[in-house]
Amino acid sequence: MSLTPRIDGDRLLGRLDAFAGIGATPAGGVNRQAFSVEDRRARRLLAELALERGFTVFQDGIANLFIRREGTDATLPPLLIGSHLDSQPTGGRFDGALGTLCAFEVLEALEDAQAETRMPVEVVAWANEEGSRFAPGVMGSMAFTGADAATWKSVVGADGALLAAELDATITALPEAALRPTGIPISGYIELHIEQGPSLEKEQLPIGVVTAVQGTRWLEVTTQGTAGHAGTTDLAYRRDPMVAAIAAIHRLQTTIMPLDSSARLTVGRIAARPGSINAIPQSVAFTVDIRHPLAEQLDVIETEVRQVCAAEAEAQHCTAMIKRSFDMPGAAFSPDMVNLVEEAVNSLGLPHKQMISGAFHDALFLARVAPAAMIFVPCRDGLSHNEAEYVEPDDAVIGACVLLRTAIMAASPR
Amino acid sequence: MSLTPRIDGDRLLGRLDAFAGIGATPAGGVNRQAFSVEDRRARRLLAELALERGFTVFQDGIANLFIRREGTDATLPPLLIGSHLDSQPTGGRFDGALGTLCAFEVLEALEDAQAETRMPVEVVAWANEEGSRFAPGVMGSMAFTGADAATWKSVVGADGALLAAELDATITALPEAALRPTGIPISGYIELHIEQGPSLEKEQLPIGVVTAVQGTRWLEVTTQGTAGHAGTTDLAYRRDPMVAAIAAIHRLQTTIMPLDSSARLTVGRIAARPGSINAIPQSVAFTVDIRHPLAEQLDVIETEVRQVCAAEAEAQHCTAMIKRSFDMPGAAFSPDMVNLVEEAVNSLGLPHKQMISGAFHDALFLARVAPAAMIFVPCRDGLSHNEAEYVEPDDAVIGACVLLRTAIMAASPR
Numbered sequence: 001m002s003l004t005p006r007i008d009g010d011r012l013l014g015r016l017d018a019f020a021g022i023g024a025t026p027a028g029g030v031n032r033q034a035f036s037v038e039d040r041r042a043r044r045l046l047a048e049l050a051l052e053r054g055f056t057v058f059q060d061g062i063a064n065l066f067i068r069r070e071g072t073d074a075t076l077p078p079l080l081i082g083s084h085l086d087s088q089p090t091g092g093r094f095d096g097a098l099g100t101l102c103a104f105e106v107l108e109a110l111e112d113a114q115a116e117t118r119m120p121v122e123v124v125a126w127a128n129e130e131g132s133r134f135a136p137g138v139m140g141s142m143a144f145t146g147a148d149a150a151t152w153k154s155v156v157g158a159d160g161a162l163l164a165a166e167l168d169a170t171i172t173a174l175p176e177a178a179l180r181p182t183g184i185p186i187s188g189y190i191e192l193h194i195e196q197g198p199s200l201e202k203e204q205l206p207i208g209v210v211t212a213v214q215g216t217r218w219l220e221v222t223t224q225g226t227a228g229h230a231g232t233t234d235l236a237y238r239r240d241p242m243v244a245a246i247a248a249i250h251r252l253q254t255t256i257m258p259l260d261s262s263a264r265l266t267v268g269r270i271a272a273r274p275g276s277i278n279a280i281p282q283s284v285a286f287t288v289d290i291r292h293p294l295a296e297q298l299d300v301i302e303t304e305v306r307q308v309c310a311a312e313a314e315a316q317h318c319t320a321m322i323k324r325s326f327d328m329p330g331a332a333f334s335p336d337m338v339n340l341v342e343e344a345v346n347s348l349g350l351p352h353k354q355m356i357s358g359a360f361h362d363a364l365f366l367a368r369v370a371p372a373a374m375i376f377v378p379c380r381d382g383l384s385h386n387e388a389e390y391v392e393p394d395d396a397v398i399g400a401c402v403l404l405r406t407a408i409m410a411a412s413p414r
Numbered sequence: 415m416s417l418t419p420r421i422d423g424d425r426l427l428g429r430l431d432a433f434a435g436i437g438a439t440p441a442g443g444v445n446r447q448a449f450s451v452e453d454r455r456a457r458r459l460l461a462e463l464a465l466e467r468g469f470t471v472f473q474d475g476i477a478n479l480f481i482r483r484e485g486t487d488a489t490l491p492p493l494l495i496g497s498h499l500d501s502q503p504t505g506g507r508f509d510g511a512l513g514t515l516c517a518f519e520v521l522e523a524l525e526d527a528q529a530e531t532r533m534p535v536e537v538v539a540w541a542n543e544e545g546s547r548f549a550p551g552v553m554g555s556m557a558f559t560g561a562d563a564a565t566w567k568s569v570v571g572a573d574g575a576l577l578a579a580e581l582d583a584t585i586t587a588l589p590e591a592a593l594r595p596t597g598i599p600i601s602g603y604i605e606l607h608i609e610q611g612p613s614l615e616k617e618q619l620p621i622g623v624v625t626a627v628q629g630t631r632w633l634e635v636t637t638q639g640t641a642g643h644a645g646t647t648d649l650a651y652r653r654d655p656m657v658a659a660i661a662a663i664h665r666l667q668t669t670i671m672p673l674d675s676s677a678r679l680t681v682g683r684i685a686a687r688p689g690s691i692n693a694i695p696q697s698v699a700f701t702v703d704i705r706h707p708l709a710e711q712l713d714v715i716e717t718e719v720r721q722v723c724a725a726e727a728e729a730q731h732c733t734a735m736i737k738r739s740f741d742m743p744g745a746a747f748s749p750d751m752v753n754l755v756e757e758a759v760n761s762l763g764l765p766h767k768q769m770i771s772g773a774f775h776d777a778l779f780l781a782r783v784a785p786a787a788m789i790f791v792p793c794r795d796g797l798s799h800n801e802a803e804y805v806e807p808d809d810a811v812i813g814a815c816v817l818l819r820t821a822i823m824a825a826s827p828r
Contacts, residue, residue, distance in 0.1 A: 197646035230680035230703040231772025232611035250664040266644035277701040289644040358645025
């Protein structure tokens with residue numbers, strides 16, 4: 001007879017401390033970059049904890065790490081829960097680690113209670129989510145969901161190391177974990193993560209139910225006019241690319257986001273050439289970061305950016321050149337899986353809100369192959385990718401409770 | 415009995431060529447910076463030509479050079495006509511030299527015709543107009559109109575030379591020119607200059623009748639917000655200093671100049687910090703160059719810039735800091751002197767327009783002590799401060815004819 005599975009808060013917080021010690025930085029953060037010695041130590045610790053509890057440990061060709069607890073129906077693919085263990089070079093203790101260790105706590109809670117699930121449940125620690133040492137990031141989840149990992153083998157890291165060699169060393173450092181193919185059928189995926197933004201903390205909500213991950217597209221715009229003296233150039237002869245750029249950006253800033261609350265448009269970089277106080281510039285270059293969960297809306301926004309820039313340039317007798325320099329489509333999560341998270345949150349009586357993730361996560365890729373969802377917990381001041389990253393212990397435990405309830409429902413569908 | 419004074423076009427064009435040979439650059443321009451050996455050679459050539467014609471030559475303590483032809487009424491202060499002989503380091507052949515040599519041609523034309531004027535007429539070559547070697551520029555006319563030249567003596571040039579030493583050497587290199595006090599009473603001042611802008615050429619007008627010189631003021635604006643992730647920062651928590659800066663600049667660009675055709679507003683420099691494609695900036699800094707002939711309108715525009723920046727910053731929960739980094743009041747020319755130029759142009763049947771000078775000129779300072787006016791002639795593509803600067807020979811001669819007629823009327827008032 002099984003008990004009701006319960007999160008052991010002290011055990012979870014102790015684990016968070018233990019993992020924060022691996023690659024700890026003097027400023028209280030962690031440096032545990034992908035495929036590094038520190039990354040290997042964290043993977044080893046998790047594998048050892050898993051083996052102690054009698055779970056099975058696997059890894060695949062890109063060093064994704066899986067910890068499996070069997071279900072009652074061996075024909076069903078596993079439910080995956082997890083996140084990542086690698087960090088930024090001056091990263092925080094919670095980005096990735098919190099989701100991975102909450103997932104492991106869920107597995108232990110199920111085991112403590114001898115609870116049965118229909119599906120197998122697997123904790124996953126995706127390899128190289130951050131991409132700070134070896135670009136691109138989210139490498140593990142991309143490979144798991146079908147990307148060709150062969151092209152990354154020759155990537156040279158920020159520290160001069162070759163990815164192929166470091167990946168090999170990472171995999172062979174964990175002989176306890178049997179190698180299995182990269183990318184297996186799964187029943188679903190649930191990832192808990194810190195918000196990496198300020199909204200939950202400011203609204204005093206312990207949980208965000210994430211309905212989608214925004215896609216990101218970067219555009220680089222250059223308006224080109226005719227340089228001229230700020231004073232002597234007659235009004236009729238000014239072909240001012242700054243006027244064109246400002247008018248275009250202003251139109252975009254005052255329409256895109258106000259019209260669609262899921263859209264984000266950010267101009268983070270702008271410069272004029274030659275950049276003289278007393279000269280009409282020759283050209284103005286600026287970047288546009290656009291985000292939307294729906295790929296087709298990214299297309300719509302990009303078209304709008306192109307049309308607005310062309311029109312405002314023409315109005316000033318200037319030209320506009322636009323280059324797309326980055327494109328990562330987003331994904332809406334499965335409504336069924338999102339509803340399970342909602343149900344879990346409601347059953348715990350927790351204040352919460354539905355929200356969209358503005359940053360990439362491994363879940364973005366998993367959502368392409370299975371029902372997926374994410375659970376956000378607040379982090380102080382919205383800080384992340386920062387050694388001062390901080391999550392209240394209570395919020396970490398509450399997050400684990402929500403993950404546990406969701407996983408139980410997802411792994412034993414009615 | 416005197417003849418009608420006439421401009422000798424060939425003589426004028428020959429003189430232009432001769433002076434263009436002093437400090438000539440391989441690319442066809444001139445490098446004849448203030449108080450340099452080349453500047454001294456140009457001053458010597460002009461003084462020698464003057465002495466050959468029997469004119470008197472003076473200089474003052476800042477090395478302004480005067481060539482005097484007496485009038486019939488020794489009690490009247492002289493009418494000054496002229497410009498400057500110094501150049502930018504990669505300057506053109508006409509900026510300054512054209513006005514100085516046209517003025518000398520006028521003096522020779524009067525002498526050729528044995529024409530009498532009531533006032534003495536003096537050609538002036540103002541010292542250090544450009545300021546490229548020793549800042550500030552327009553030093554000669556500023557000292558002539560009352561500025562204290564003593565403070566400039568310790569200025570060190572771009573080439574390491576001390577102004578006091580180079581000025582001394584320049585003055586002593588021309589012993590033929592008697593020294594007289596800096597700043598004497600004058601009856602009026604007329605300066606011919608290239609437009610340094612494209613409007614006359616584009617409108618196929620040989621003459622611009624300049625009614626005023628714009629004042630210039632530089633403002634440096636910084637909007638300050640909160641840096642954040644372009645994707646994860648919720649709409650409600652964005653404090654985007656780029657949105658504030660763009661909205662402010664857009665409001666200024668769409669109101670100031672359209673509402674007042676004498677006003678100019680130019681944003682020539684802009685930058686965001688930290689300048690990441692995928693981050694809301696922490697701050698955005700930009701410059702505002704404002705110009706207007708009326709000092710009180712510069713005040714009005716500066717107030718508008720301050721109000722607009724503050725309001726748009728506040729609308730984004732940002733702040734705006736504004737610093738005034740440069741201020742040079744403009745001047746409206748004497749309507750009487752402008753009317754004389756108009757009359758001269760009309761008597762020659764020349765197409766022309768009234769216009770405002772967007773650049774400083776020595777005339778800006780002379781207008782503060784006497785009736786002054788300027789005559790503009792077209793330059794190719796509006797290019798100036800450029801070795802490719804070019805004036806059509808016909809336009810140079812036409813300019814000299816207008817200067818001659820105006821000077822005759824101004825020097826013998828009815």
